[in-house]
Amino acid sequence: MTDASDAGDDRAIVITGICGRLGRRLTRLLHREARVIGLDRRAFPDRPRDIEHHEIDLRSKRAQDIFRSGEVRALVHLGVMHNPRDSAEEHHAWNVVAFQHLLEYAERYKVPKVILLSSANVYGPRPDNAQFLHEEAPLLGAGPFSEIRDLVGLDMCAQSYLWRYPETEAVILRPSHILGTVHNAPSNYLRLKLVPTLLGFDPMMQVVHQDDVVWALRAALAPGVRGIFNIGGPPPVPLSRALQLLERSVLKVPHSVARVAVDRLFRWRVTDFPAPELDFIRYVCMVDDARARAVFGYRPQHALLETLRAVDEERWQ
Numbered sequence: 200m201t202d203a204s205d206a207g208d209d210r211a212i213v214i215t216g217i218c219g220r221l222g223r224r225l226t227r228l229l230h231r232e233a234r235v236i237g238l239d240r241r242a243f244p245d246r247p248r249d250i251e252h253h254e255i256d257l258r259s260k261r262a263q264d265i266f267r268s269g270e271v272r273a274l275v276h277l278g279v280m281h282n283p284r285d286s287a288e289e290h291h292a293w294n295v296v297a298f299q300h301l302l303e304y305a306e307r308y309k310v311p312k313v314i315l316l317s318s319a320n321v322y323g324p325r326p327d328n329a330q331f332l333h334e335e336a337p338l339l340g341a342g343p344f345s346e347i348r349d350l351v352g353l354d355m356c357a358q359s360y361l362w363r364y365p366e367t368e369a370v371i372l373r374p375s376h377i378l379g380t381v382h383n384a385p386s387n388y389l390r391l392k393l394v395p396t397l398l399g400f401d402p403m404m405q406v407v408h409q410d411d412v413v414w415a416l417r418a419a420l421a422p423g424v425r426g427i428f429n430i431g432g433p434p435p436v437p438l439s440r441a442l443q444l445l446e447r448s449v450l451k452v453p454h455s456v457a458r459v460a461v462d463r464l465f466r467w468r469v470t471d472f473p474a475p476e477l478d479f480i481r482y483v484c485m486v487d488d489a490r491a492r493a494v495f496g497y498r499p500q501h502a503l504l505e506t507l508r509a510v511d512e513e514r515w516q
Contacts (some may be wrong), residue, residue, distance in 0.1 A: 200294070201275075202303060202352045208272055208514035209235075209252055210234070210270045210271060211233075211235065211236045211251070211270055211271050211273050211335060211452070212229060212233050212234065212235050212236070212271075212272065212273045212275060212420065213224045213236045213237075213238060213265060213275070214229075214235060214236070214237050214238070214274070214275045214277060215237075215257060215275070215276050215301065215472030216234075216238075216277035216278030216279065216453060217237030217238065217239045217244070217246075217250075217252065218237070218239040218240055218241040218243050218437065219239075219277060219278075219381075220227060220380050220381040220382070220409065221240070221277055221316070221377075221381060221409060221412065221413060222237070222277045222378070222384065223243075223263050224409065224410065225275070225277070225413050225416055226247070227421075228413060228418065230249055230339035231240060232460070233474060234249075234251075234254070235251070236248050236250075236251045236252075236265060236271075237250060237251070237252040237253065237488050238252075238253050238255060238257060238262060239253075239254065239255075239278065239286065240255070240414060241254070242254055244443055249415075253265065256297075257278060257297040257300060257301060258292075258296065258300050262300070262301075262304070263300075263304050266307070266308040267302040268285070268312065269309070270484065271308065271316065271368060272310070272311060272312060272422055273310065273313070274305050274310050274314065275314045275316075275345065275420070276301060276313070276314065276315045277316050278297070278315075278350070279294055279316070279350070288490070291349060291352075294349040294350075294353060295349055295352045295353060295356065295419065297314075297351050298356055298357075299356060302308060302356060304355075305360075305367070306360075306364060306367070306427050308437075310316050310367070311367060311368060312367070312368045312369075312370070312420065313357070313360065313367060313368070313369045313370070314370045314372065314416065314419050314420065315353060315354070315357040315359070315369075315370070315371050315372070315410070315486040316374070316416065317350060317353060317354045317372060317373045318350050318373055318374060319332070319373045319374060319375045319376075319405075319430075319484060319485075320340050320347055320350060321338045321340045321347070321351050321354050321373065321409065321482060322336055322337075322338060322339060322477075322484055322486070323338070323339040323341075323347070323447060324340075324402070324478040324479050324481065324482035324483065325404045325482050325485040326482050327429065328482065328483050328484060328485075330403075330485065331481070331485050331486060331487040332419075332429070332484070332485065332487065333429070333462070333486075333487050334373070334428065334489045334490060337463065338351050338354060338355070340484075342475045342478075346473075354371060357371045358371065360513075361425075361426070361427070365400070366425060368422070368423070368425040369425060369426075369427075370419045370424055370425060370426065370427075370428065371427045371429055372412075372415055372419060372428055372491075373427070373428065373429050373430065373486060373488050374407050374412050374415070374429075374476070375405040375406060375429075375431055375432060375485065375486055376406045376407065376479075376508050376511050377406075377407055377408075377409055377412055378406045378407070378408060378507065379409030379410070379509040379512065380409065380411065380509070381409055383470065384476055384479070385406065385510075387471070387472075387511045388472070388480075389441070389445060390441075390445070390510050390511065391447070392448065393447075393448045393449075393450055393453050393508050394442055394447045394448065394449050394450070395439060395450045395451075395457060396439070396442070396450070396451050396452070396478055396480060397451070397452060397453070397457060397477065397481050398450055398451045398454070399454075400454070400480065400482075401438055401439045402436045402437070402438060402480065402481065402482055403436065403437055403438075403483050404437065404438050405431055405432060405435040405484075405485040405497060406432050406433070406434060406435075406497065406503075406507065407431060407433075408447070408500075408501035408505065408509055409422055409450065409507065409509065410468065410501065410503065410514045411430070411432060411500055411501055412430060413496075414428075415428075415430050415452055415464060415491065415495075415497055418495040419495065421495060424494060424495050426490070427457070428488070428490050428491040428493070428494065428495075429486035429487060429488045429490065429491060430486075430488055430491055430497065431485070431486055431487070431488035432499045432501070432503075432506055433497065433499055433501065433502055433503040433506055434503065435485055436503065438480060441507055443509055444504055445507050445508070445511075447508075454477065454481065455505055457477055458474050458477055461473075461474045462474040469493040498504050
């Protein structure tokens with residue numbers, strides 16, 4: 200596989216959402232082999248000295264100026280808002296509208312590579328899902344809360360860009376549940392000391408270590424990689440087995456009771472889990488990553504127990 204640094208090309212890789220946990224990990228890998236520019240509304244005070252960081256809104260004119268120079272060889276979009284308490288309007292403006300602006304800049308200023316970190320959640324957890332979903336499966340994850348709707352919207356924007364501009368190497372990565380120091384719903388759920396599960400449901404769970412996702416992002420930067428790719432992890436296990444391996448205490452709750460309770464706790468700001476997310480511990484949503492393995496040699500490097508225990512890491516590795 201061609202090295203992601205693409206030796207001899209001194210144009211920059213632009214990373215949005217660079218201040219998030221995955222963005223920082225990817226940056227600390229890439230800055231050794233390529234020029235990196237970060238775009239994020241948040242500060243990045245401990246960034247490596249050779250990182251150029253712009254603390255700006257992606258929708259601003261200043262963001263367009265980064266691309267206008269013509270010195271951008273790749274855009275890696277990680278800047279997806281995941282706060283379930285923000286309004287649907289704010290989510291849409293920051294996620295979908297901002298990404299559309301980025302795609303316009305990429306097309307206007309001829310950026311040869313565009314990568315979106317999407318999610319396997321776009322397929323949706325459903326009782327009629329196949330055991331392993333391929334990239335052609337319909338995106339049925341848009342539910343009653345804005346986070347999944349926006350993920351589907353972003354993914355569809357990237358797909359449209361992929362087909363409209365065949366001269367651009369557009370890549371969409373759809374990883375299964377990412378575990379690690381990231382503050383996402385799967386990791387936060389598995390960090391609970393007393394973990395609620397749904398009585399009568401024990402779905403197979405597919406998880407992937409955050410560093411395997413970072414590896415996949417780097418691999419997707421290689422010249423010639425283009426298309427949609429699922430990203431899996433170690434072999435899936437039932438939810439109950441994953442909790443046993445983490446030595447968590449379990450509270451089994453009927454689904455009807457859990458839904459009412461979680462909805463109230465969310466409204467009272469006791470929990471950050473919206474009730475629709477209960478479907479992820481009720482139904483299966485696993486992906487087939489054969490395409491990523493065949494095209495750019497993806498192989499998860501972290502075993503199941505190591506991946507699960509990554510949620511308890513409280514410092515950078």
